Amino acid sequence: MxxxxxxxxxxxxxxxxxxxxxxxxxxxxxxxxxxxxxxxxxxxxxxxxxxxxxxxxxxxxxxxxxxxxxxxxxxxxxxxxxxxxxxxxxxxxxxxxxxxPLDFHAQRSAERKQYSYFFQQGPSAIPHLEPLSWWIQKRLNLEAMNRALADLVGEHDFKPFQSSGARPGPTVRKVLEAEASFEPIGFPGGGLAGGYQIGFVRIRILGTGFLKQMVRGIAGTLL
The missing domain is CATH 3.30.70.580 (Pseudouridine synthase I, catalytic domain, N-terminal subdomain)
Known part of the structure; x- marks a missing residue:
């Protein structure tokens, strides 16, 4: 084999x-x-x-x-x-x-996994990026989001963020890193009317493993 x-x-x-x-x-x-x-x-x-x-x-x-x-x-x-x-x-x-090696297992041998969620920020959605991100009309407060994410780092019971209908089992997971950052999309000529800066807010969570739809629940709660 x-x-x-x-x-x-x-x-x-x-x-x-x-x-x-x-x-x-x-x-x-x-x-x-x-x-x-x-x-x-x-x-x-x-x-x-x-x-x-x-x-x-x-x-x-x-x-x-x-x-x-x-x-x-x-x-x-x-x-x-x-x-x-x-x-x-x-x-x-x-x-x-x-x-x-034959004893390698993609799931059990994994030491860490990372999920990212991307939210568009700007006066309107950028159409060709919509399948890969979600447009949020309001301006997101990155400082407040990062304060909340800092509390998730470490080993905790994440059952409140688990989706309904998940299989019974342990709900304690370990988050290694969690942050929200802004990644601008630049345009020639500088700023836009209304002072909007167009770009992505990226929520990135690194952990040893996750519950079903756990990161989705965290991202939704942050909004």
Whole structure:
């Protein structure tokens, strides 16, 4: 057997989330199922692709680590990488593939994970950025947001931020870093009428693991 780790990036707009779902007519595909189908097309064998986290419907990933095991033969990583990007839809890309020890597990071996939420700030939304961010008309108070985020750093019970319907289990998680920052979008010629500065407010949370929709709940509470 040969095990590989893949670094995946995807736009989650057209998917029901990472996790494979029971097939039903009219439902959106999952990222996991789409990647598994591509892997089978390349290698001619079925293999489960295990992700480091289960992103929800509409959530994008810059670097989702996943692993899979192949049993029929050993493959050169560059061949697998080229094959993935040839057969996957353009909304999913493989950035890197490497051989890993058989005891590596994308989820259990992960030491930390990071989520970011982006909010547009300005007099109106920028249309082509709307699928990747949410326009907030009011001006957000970064100082107040960072004071609140500082209280989340450390090990706490985050059950109040967990979505309803989540599986029962421990709700204590450890947040390593949490911050809100403003990232301006520059335009030639300087400022705009009304004194608005256009850009993104980014909420970034780094932790050892998260509850279901925990970061989404934190971001919504900050607003």
């Amino acid at each position: 040969w095990k590989y780790a893949a670094l995946l990036s995807y736009t989650g707009t057209d998917y029901c989330g990472w996790q494979r779902q029971k097939e039903a007519s009219g439902t959106a595909p999952s990222v996991q199922g789409t990647v598994e189908a591509a892997l089978q097309q390349i290698t001619r064998e079925e293999s489960s692709v295990v992700g480091s986290g289960r992103t929800d419907s509409g959530v994008h990933a810059l670097g989702q680590v996943a692993h899979f095991v192949l049993k029929s033969r050993e493959w050169e990583p560059r061949i697998l990488l080229k094959g993935f990007n040839a057969v996957l839809p353009t909304s999913i890309r493989a950035l890197d593939i490497r051989p890993v």
